[in-house]
Amino acid sequence: MGYLSDIEIARAATKRPILEIGAALGIPPEALLPFGHDKAKITADFIANIETRPAGKLILVTAINPTPAGEGKTTTTVGLGDGLNAIGKRAAVCIREASLGPCFGMKGGAAGGGRAQVVPMEDINLHFTGDFHAITSAHNLLAAMIDNHIYWGNELDIDPRRVTWRRVMDMNDRALREVVASLGGVSNGYPRQTGFDITVASEVMAILCLARDLEDLRARLGEIIIGYTRAKAPVTARDLKADGAMAVLLAQALLPNLVQTLEYTPAFVHGGPFANIAHGCNSVMATRTALRLADFVVTEAGFGADLGAEKFLDIKCRQAGLAPDAVVIVATVRALKMNGGVTKDALGSENVEAVRHGCANLGRHIANVKSFGLPVVVAINHFVTDTEAEVRAVQEFVAGHGSEAILCRHWAEGSAGITELATRVAEIAERGAAQFDFLYPDDMPLFEKMETIAKRIYRADEVVADASIRERLEVWEKAGYGHLPICMAKTQYSFTTDPARRGAPTGFPIPIREVRLAAGAGFIVAICGEIMTMPGLPRVPAAETIGFDARGEIHGLF
Incomplete structure (x- = not known):
């Protein structure tokens, strides 16, 4: 039996006008700024007026290491939202926007899959409402103003050797990781080494996703540290008088985007910071708005729970005043077999022992999430190659860890295939079992925060950092930044910094290569191992198979 591709399913869907989707949440037409008939932004005035409403239940969807x-985390997030509506709950979905880099690279899009998708899938995976372009422009405006200030006399005495603000673009391009700018003579400025990051790694992206409103956005933009003077004093975007223009460029992008799932569940698709380089969650404004409009809000955090969920809880929830009512950890039999040592070409054959062995990775994530005081349910995202014995092995393992694993068939069946999980999640959330607390307190020293994450979440035995890194952290603490949370930037594929080490290793070091102060976003970035802030394309990028067919329709997106 052949299956339709994601794009074929999405293209065949009958969408409702976006005004109807908004009306289902009680959003009046005048509070929506339509982008065509099937997507819209929600106005700032409306969002401000509903801020005092009681919040609905927040469900966090995370996963094992990819x-x-x-694994199908976004697919499960969308499916669970549809499932909650199917059992009579008023639910909405909150996910991130897709980056063009991975869309044309290896990962593909970010709109779910099968019968559990948000639409219009093609728009969401491409330019959508232009948010990422606005972020790229605001970021690069600041970069241009830095070099321009230096060119015209450098009144602030910026040290060109200590400019830390790089440029960004929303594409994977390894050739731009390290570049020399301003070559070509006196009229082009002062040559210096710099580079590009991908847009989703920009502090501007993180700021947009953590800001509560336009005023907060501008204040955070002004706090961005772009480099240091020759006397080693920090220079901010506010010092360069760039924050106002940046806020103007971002004003519309700050407004949450509203679309729909294939089953007409309202979906807020907004923001998209990477989860290994940044904090990996959709925007605070979208999440808080959805919670004031729906009884249940299902959101996701990027990659595995060691990255996305930890940052969602310790960064986003800390800054936004949020607290999940339940957590769903997504796993597949196939992924667990890979964690158990099976190669990708052998995943179609039954191997119960490999499943049991690979469940160690799942068990680590269950224990970690429970350590935050949160109830956990495991969603087994079904594949046709799964056998009853393999599924039973996962369920028995999870039961032994004090949780339950529920088989979900939403990819093939939509909401009908996930009602069991929806019912159980709703019961847990409505029971009020969560006793959420952060992993570490605000006043813990910065290096101890890094050690706490590394030892309690990753199970490392030490954090390795040069004396210069420790000294920089101490300087930041003395400057008043010691209360900030930590954003660990490491590989998503492993608890370690080695992407090849699957499963649940223990007793390894976490090397900190570099630390960055994201003063506007409000966290400290610790770059671990060989993580890159500008990814490269794979040997065979997805872009090679994307194009138009004979009917003029896009093919190859997934």
Whole structure:
């Protein structure tokens, strides 16, 4: 039996006018700024007026460490939202926007899959409402103003050797990681080494996703540290008088985007910071708005729970005043077999022992999430190659860890295939079992925060950092930044910094290569191992198979 591709399913869907989707949440037409008939932004005035409403239940969807076998976290997030509506709950979905880099690279899009998708899938995976372009422009405006200030006399005495603000673009391009700018003579400025990051790694992206409103956005933009003077004093975007223009460029992008799932569940698709380089969650404004409009809000955090969920809880929830009522950890039999040592080409054959062995990775994530005081349910995202014995092995393992694992068939069946999980999640959330607390307090020293994450979440035995890194952290503490949370930037594929070490290793070091102060976003970035802030394309990028067919329709998106 052949299956339709994601794009074929999405293209065949009958969408409702976006005004109807908004009306289902009680959003009046005048509070929507339509982009065509099937997507819209929600106005700032409306969002401000509903801020005092009681919040609905917040469900966080996370996953085991990603593998080439696939886990389906976004698909499960969308499916669970549809499932909650199917059992009579008023639910909405909150996910991130897709970056063009991975869309044309290896990962593909970010709109879910099968019968659990948000639409219009093609728009969401491409330019959408232009948010990422606005972020790229605001970021690069600041970069241009830095070099322009230096060119015209450098009144602030910026040290060109200590400019830390790089440029960005929303594409994977390894050739731009390290570049020399301003070559070509006196009229082009002062040559210096710099580089590009991908847009989703920009502090501007993180700021947009953590800001509560336009005023907060501008204040955070002004706090961005772009480099240092020759006397080693920090220079901010506010010092360069760039924050106002940046806020103007971002004003519309700050407004949450409203679309729909294939089953007409309202979906807020807004923001998209990477989860290994940044904090990996959709925007605070979208999440808080959805919570004031729906009884249940299902959102996701990027990659595995060691990255996305930890940052969602310790960064986003800390800054936004949020607290999840339940957590769903997504796993697949295929991915667990890979964690158990099975190669990708052998995943179609039953191997119960490999499943049991690979469940160690799942068990680590269950224990970690529970350590935050949160109830956990495991969603087994079904594949046709799964056998009853393999599924039973996962369920028995999870039961032994004090949780339950529920088989979900939403990819093939939509909401009908996930009502069991929806019912159980609703019961847990409505029971009020969560006793959420952060992993570490605000007043813990910065290096101890890094050690706490590394030892309690990753199970490392030490954090390795040069004396210069420790000294920089101490300087930041003395400057008043010691209360900030930590954003660990490491590989998503492993608890370690080695992407090849699957499963649940223990007793390894976490090397900190570099630390960055994201003063506007409000966190400290610790770059671990060989993580890159500008990814490269794979040997065979997805872009090679994307194009138009004979009917003029896009093909190859997934």
